[in-house]
Each structure stands twice: as structure tokens, then as C-alpha cells.
Amino acid sequence: MEYEDAYQYQNIFGPLVKLEADYDRRLKESQTQANVGVRWDIGLNKKRLAHFQLPKTDSGKS
Structure with a gap:
């Protein structure tokens, strides 16, 4: 591809x-x-050290 100028490329x-x-x-x-x-x-x-406590998720249950 060729562009006429930088403005065309930017647009x-x-x-x-x-x-x-x-x-x-x-x-x-x-x-x-x-x-x-x-x-x-x-x-x-x-x-x-940082210890993160994440909430339990219910993923995996149908």
C-alpha cells in the first residue's frame, strides 16, 4: 500500500x-x-512479600 501523505495514513x-x-x-x-x-x-x-486472598468462585458447578 502507498499513502499520499502522513495525514492519509493517520486517517x-x-x-x-x-x-x-x-x-x-x-x-x-x-x-x-x-x-x-x-x-x-x-x-x-x-x-x-504480598499474600493475596481471593474470594472463592462458584465456577465448575452446573
Whole structure:
């Protein structure tokens, strides 16, 4: 493909890039979890550890 100038390229691909960014944002938002607990601790190597407590899900039941 050849484009006449940068504006033509931008007018073609700009909306496509925006659609992809919107799709990615909606996908990430749909993967959020509520009621997540975090407990912080110091490990033996003096680094911080995070322990996540996720709620139980009912997946797998029909």
C-alpha cells in the first residue's frame, strides 16, 4: 500500500488503533476482582512479600 501523505495514513489507522485500545481497556476491566485481601510480610531475604486472598468462585458447578 502507498499513502499520499502522513495525514492519509493517520486517517486510516488512527480509528483502528483507537478501536483496539478501547477493546483492550474493556477486556482488562472485565477481568477485575472485588473483595481481594492483601497481607504484607518480610521474607527471610529481607524482601517484601504480598499474600493475596481471593474470594472463592462458584465456577465448575452446573
